Amino acid sequence: MTASKDQTIKTPTIGAAQLKLLKRLCQACAVSGDESEVRKIVLEQVRPHVDEVYTDALGNVLAVKHAQGEARLRVMLAAHMDEVGFMLIHDDQDGFYRFDIVGGIDPRQLPGKLVWIGREHIPGVIGVKPIHLTSDDELSRTIPLENLRIDTGGETTKVKAGDRATFATPFLRLGDCLRAKALDNRLGVATLIELLRLAPGNIELLAAFTVQEEVGLRGAQVAAYRLNPDLAFVLDCTPAYDLPAWDGSENAQYNTRLGGGPAIYLADSRTISDPRLVRFLVETAESAGIPYQIRQPGGGGTDAGAIHRQRAGVPSVSVSVPARYAHTAASIARLADWRQTLALVHAALQRLEPHILSQDR
Amino acid sequence: MVEILPLLKKLISISGLSGHETPIRELIEATWQPLVDELSVSRLGSLHALKRGCGEQPRRSLLVAAHMDAIGLMVTGIVDGFLRITQLGGLDPRVLPGQPVTIHGREDLPGLIVQPPAHLLPPSNQNGPVRLENLLVDTGLPPGEVSQRVRAGDLISFAQPPVEMPNELLVGNYLDNRASVVALTHALDELQSRQVAWDVWAVATTQEEVTLGGAMTSAFQLRPDLAIVIDVTWGSSPDSPSYRTFPIGKGPTLGYGPNIHPGLHQAFKELAERLEIPYKIEVMPRHSGTDAIGIQVTAEGIPTMVLGIPLRYMHTPVEMVSLKDIRRAGRLVAEFAASLSGQTMELLTWKD
Numbered sequence: 001m002t003a004s005k006d007q008t009i010k011t012p013t014i015g016a017a018q019l020k021l022l023k024r025l026c027q028a029c030a031v032s033g034d035e036s037e038v039r040k041i042v043l044e045q046v047r048p049h050v051d052e053v054y055t056d057a058l059g060n061v062l063a064v065k066h067a068q069g070e071a072r073l074r075v076m077l078a079a080h081m082d083e084v085g086f087m088l089i090h091d092d093q094d095g096f097y098r099f100d101i102v103g104g105i106d107p108r109q110l111p112g113k114l115v116w117i118g119r120e121h122i123p124g125v126i127g128v129k130p131i132h133l134t135s136d137d138e139l140s141r142t143i144p145l146e147n148l149r150i151d152t153g154g155e156t157t158k159v160k161a162g163d164r165a166t167f168a169t170p171f172l173r174l175g176d177c178l179r180a181k182a183l184d185n186r187l188g189v190a191t192l193i194e195l196l197r198l199a200p201g202n203i204e205l206l207a208a209f210t211v212q213e214e215v216g217l218r219g220a221q222v223a224a225y226r227l228n229p230d231l232a233f234v235l236d237c238t239p240a241y242d243l244p245a246w247d248g249s250e251n252a253q254y255n256t257r258l259g260g261g262p263a264i265y266l267a268d269s270r271t272i273s274d275p276r277l278v279r280f281l282v283e284t285a286e287s288a289g290i291p292y293q294i295r296q297p298g299g300g301g302t303d304a305g306a307i308h309r310q311r312a313g314v315p316s317v318s319v320s321v322p323a324r325y326a327h328t329a330a331s332i333a334r335l336a337d338w339r340q341t342l343a344l345v346h347a348a349l350q351r352l353e354p355h356i357l358s359q360d361r
Numbered sequence: 362m363v364e365i366l367p368l369l370k371k372l373i374s375i376s377g378l379s380g381h382e383t384p385i386r387e388l389i390e391a392t393w394q395p396l397v398d399e400l401s402v403s404r405l406g407s408l409h410a411l412k413r414g415c416g417e418q419p420r421r422s423l424l425v426a427a428h429m430d431a432i433g434l435m436v437t438g439i440v441d442g443f444l445r446i447t448q449l450g451g452l453d454p455r456v457l458p459g460q461p462v463t464i465h466g467r468e469d470l471p472g473l474i475v476q477p478p479a480h481l482l483p484p485s486n487q488n489g490p491v492r493l494e495n496l497l498v499d500t501g502l503p504p505g506e507v508s509q510r511v512r513a514g515d516l517i518s519f520a521q522p523p524v525e526m527p528n529e530l531l532v533g534n535y536l537d538n539r540a541s542v543v544a545l546t547h548a549l550d551e552l553q554s555r556q557v558a559w560d561v562w563a564v565a566t567t568q569e570e571v572t573l574g575g576a577m578t579s580a581f582q583l584r585p586d587l588a589i590v591i592d593v594t595w596g597s598s599p600d601s602p603s604y605r606t607f608p609i610g611k612g613p614t615l616g617y618g619p620n621i622h623p624g625l626h627q628a629f630k631e632l633a634e635r636l637e638i639p640y641k642i643e644v645m646p647r648h649s650g651t652d653a654i655g656i657q658v659t660a661e662g663i664p665t666m667v668l669g670i671p672l673r674y675m676h677t678p679v680e681m682v683s684l685k686d687i688r689r690a691g692r693l694v695a696e697f698a699a700s701l702s703g704q705t706m707e708l709l710t711w712k713d
Contacts, residue, residue: 112456112679113679125679127677129598129600129606130676131676133595133602153681154530155527172471174470175502176501179473241478244477244497253480325459325473325475
């Protein structure tokens with residue numbers, strides 16, 4: 001493969017090529033523990049732009065872009081490749097399979113959905129019996145997972161227990177709106193690929209495309225050990241709960257809002273962001289005129305939860321693209337938020353200097 | 362020869378909510394045009410297609426009805442750019458969160474049905490299935506743009522693209538009842554090479570899912586001697602009672618019960634046996650849940666038969682049907698039409 005000529009372009013942009021890549025990434029299936037399909041795309045995309053790239057023992061893709069000059073900061077950038085989904089756990093005969101949920105998915109999101117099974121994306125259906133045969137009492141209750149099946153229409157040769165499945169959702173762009181499955185976290189993956197293409201020379205850039213984030217930050221934990229960074233930025237996708245309340249009252253728990261720009265984390269259930277890095281991101285955004293928002297402190301978590309406690313500690317912060325309806329068949333994000341997230345992290349990396357870590361916290 | 366699969370995929374990708382069937386009717390009209398002698402549209406929007414018989418006047422006539430309308434949703438209001446919705450026809454709200462839809466606003470617009478997080482729902486609805494009135498449709502567009510393009514009363518259709526499955530199965534929305542429209546089309550196609558004594562009226566009816574208004578009025582206007590209704594019936598699935606459902610791919614069902622004339626039922630049973638077309642008997646103790654309810658009691662009464670095409674997951678966006686069953690239902694109808702003669706009505710004398 002020849003090195004791409006657009007290595008010379010050093011300003012972050014989200015154009016047709018980046019959208020096409022995001023579409024490919026979102027339509028790939030990479031349920032935690034089986035990230036192969038996304039890993040292949042990542043390897044293909046980053047190889048021409050980095051000095052070293054390899055796949056580690058758990059399946060993380062680790063890529064290094066060396067700094068120019070000496071005594072540079074070792075900066076880890078992490079984005080998880082995996083997504084929530086399903087695993088077939090039992091062959092019920094006639095093409096029906098019992099399944100379990102991998103990661104956090106509300107069982108209320110399951111009935112009436114198409115899924116893609118395995119690496120060949122064999123179609124399956126999570127069906128529900130007709131309304132005509134459903135009692136009012138049943139309607140008032142959530143259908144339990146053990147009553148649902150994935151129906152392959154009689155397919156028994158290409159599908160087996162142990163196969164992973166995801167919601168079968170085609171990528172859609174409508175103006176500034178992006179609608180797809182797995183925007184959490186293919187937006188982060190696509191952003192990190194772009195940052196490797198545009199890597200500034202002032203830092204040692206250590207990229208980790210991690211596995212198994214959705215089931216316990218497992219990839220990030222070992223990636224951070226191996227890369228041994230001075231500090232880390234985690235690129236993820238965070239829920240936006242910016243919907244109206246049922247009674248018209250103010251929605252004070254929105255987490256983030258679409259259109260508000262990149263969401264900077266202060267605290268979640270696993271991490272307290274390093275205040276120096278938060279300050280640094282905010283200053284960068286303000287001086288570069290990039291919109292940003294503070295993610296409302298609260299639950300949830302990112303790979304930073306594992307990274308900041310690795311070895312003797314890694315000062316860490318997360319920056320996320322906001323998206324509505326994470327962990328469902330389809331999420332909605334805004335192109336502008338993605339563009340500004342890329343711009344903010346890119347601008348931040350360019351002005352990173354070692355003294356940031358000698359500042360007061 | 363009309364190819365069944367591409368036609369069905371096309372038909373389920375076109376909207377035609379109850380009372381608003383024009384887009385689907387135009388497509389059916391274009392499909393039937395080369396297969397029939399006359400086409401017209403009834404006062405309530407049903408499509409009437411006449412395949413003229415070769416028998417002597419006054420010729421008897423057979424009406425074959427398949428409803429073309431479909432269930433869906435309607436916009437009831439807009440809040441901060443999100444749409445509130447209600448239903449048009451019967452559906453299980455538990456299948457709605459996460460479904461892609463098309464909003465038929467000023468122009469068609471993609472949307473997504475969403476379940477708001479618990480803290481934004483009324484305390485009574487924070488656990489368990491979210492009620493329809495608390496679900497929203499998100500277009501992803503800014504509120505200003507939404508209010509320019511959508512208003513209360515706009516229709517919403519499912520937008521699940523069709524998916525081909527193994528064993529000649531198709532998954533998608535609106536297979537109820539476009540599968541039957543295709544079966545009827547297949548029947549018309551089969552009749553092209555046959556001598557048929559009676560007039561055959563192929564009718565794509567409107568408003569079945571809500572009022573049966575299309576079937577009743579078309580039957581009145583056309584006043585057939587006999588009627589056949591093709592509709593989908595409940596396909597078996599692991600979560601449905603086996604005694605009320607029918608396996609898909611194992612043949613159409615022949616309705617039996619008060620909506621159905623027993624003589625017609627018997628004639629179809631014998632026909633299926635003779636042609637070695639697999640079938641199941643569908644016992645309908647009260648009514649058939651189809652256009653037959655309306656047609657049977659039109660004017661002085663019309664002997665009516667119901668053919669069912671088993672369909673899994675009915676009234677969800679992931680209905681599943683067997684193309685084999687569609688073909689078999691179509692062939693049965695064609696063979697029955699071709700068998701009609703001057704003596705046919707004698708079949709229907711009451712053997713008390």
